[in-house]
Ligand SMILES: Nc1ncnc2c1ncn2[C@@H]1O[C@H](COP(=O)(O)OP(=O)(O)OP(=O)(O)O)[C@@H](O)[C@H]1O
């Protein structure tokens with residue numbers, strides 16, 4: 120087991136070194152234009168400088184993470200509450216559904232300029248875009264989770280004489296949690312996406328803003344470095360959620 | 372044994388012990404209230420005495436589940452006739468009734484112990500009593516070592532045992548069981564029938580047991596009620612005079628058992644081609 124794992128890590132490392140080596144070599148010869156593709160050594164030195172020497176990247180990272188966290192929390196809490204409300208008031212759900220579908224069908228990034236106008240260049244507009252994405256994802260997961268409750272469980276509980284309240288807390292809610300959780304995982308990734316997207320369009324701070332600036336000055340090493348950072352961030356966030364889910368839902 | 376003949380729709384004989392379940396002239400219709408509604412159950416009548424184990428057999432769609440659902444008070448349908456459980460009309464959540472469904476319907480987020488406790492929890496049995504009784508029943512069905520296992524880690528037969536323990540933990544006086552072993556393999560089924568017989572003889576409940584398996588019906592029951600294809604009518608109410616305690620496995624070699632089997636089979640065939 121242990122050996123297998125070491126071998127697999129070694130394999131990946133070898134592949135990455137090989138890949139970066141080819142990239143570096145190609146960009147040093149005339150095969151790959153570093154103005155368009157950057158070069159690994161340049162990317163690393165950009166990260167080194169930004170994260171360790173003058174540490175300016177941390178600040179931008181902080182802005183992005185803060186906006187993503189707030190928009191995720193706000194959006195998903197609102198979504199779970201709305202979803203639960205819908206399960207208690209199915210008529211409200213039926214009435215609201217067409218409007219929600221319409222809103223959800225709008226490309227949220229296209230709304231970003233509007234949000235910028237309403238909430239300003241700062242963190243407010245970023246939170247709005249991120250939350251508008253995560254809200255709908257988590258809402259539809261919550262609704263699906265509640266709908267997916269096993270009808271045998273309901274029959275059994277009713278035969279036992281369970282009250283509506285008991286059924287809700289002892290059956291409906293726990294059975295919805297795994298589905299809600301996968302919605303939360305996706306919602307978190309989309310919050311991050313929304314925030315970075317809005318920052319790309321207009322912002323004073325954040326990784327997206329940095330990315331836009333680097334792009335406009337044709338600093339491809341920097342662009343690649345930020346992309347790498349964003350990918351790492353997404354991976355970290357998903358891994359964290361998976362861990363949390365496994366710890367919380369041992370019965371699955 | 373109690374009243375093994377003349378239970379069919381003949382008027383009640385007054386000196387019989389009071390019935391736990393009494394159904395008279397039951398007719399059930401589904402579908403639109405007027406006109407084209409579907410007659411599902413047609414003039415069904417039977418009564419079951421305290422401690423009796425009665426099986427209900429009949430072709431698919433003849434209304435067995437419908438009758439159980441009516442007894443639990445869960446079903447809202449167009450019903451005529453009379454139906455009482457312990458002298459009272461059925462009502463949902465009646466604590467005198469324990470219902471066991473075909474599928475185990477265990478809650479996957481609860482351990483085996485938690486699942487056995489679930490029914491008692493809904494019925495407000497205090498925590499300490501609940502835990503102890505649940506543990507006892509898990510041991511009785513042979514799951515003592517699996518109290519803390521989640522359903523995903525239990526085999527099909529083990530899950531059904533757990534459901535059996537949950538049902539018996541309720542200590543209701545009337546058990547309604549809808550094909551509880553229907554989805555099990557033959558070996559596991561025999562084992563669980565044994566478990567059920569043991570539990571039944573120590574707890575002495577009144578049981579209505581729906582099954583498609585005639586051998587199972589004979590091995591377990593005091594009486595087997597054979598129903599016809601839809602609209603479900605009673606073809607015959609057959610007493611099973613095999614001595615108790617019964618060994619479910621040994622019975623398979625008993626000639627009397629086979630006679631009863633042939634008789635029931637013929638009745639079932641007759642009911643299926645009735646009209
Ligand atoms: N809720 C319902 N609405 C309309 N028709 C129903 C409903 N429930 C049952 N029926 C009809 O009533 C009849 C009896 O159904 P029931 O489920 O009681 O049969 P069953 O004897 O339990 O069959 P099986 O052995 O297949 O479980 C069937 O023909 C079915 O179509």
Ligand SMILES: [Mg+2]
Nearest residue numbers: 435436437549
């Ligand atoms: Mg049925």
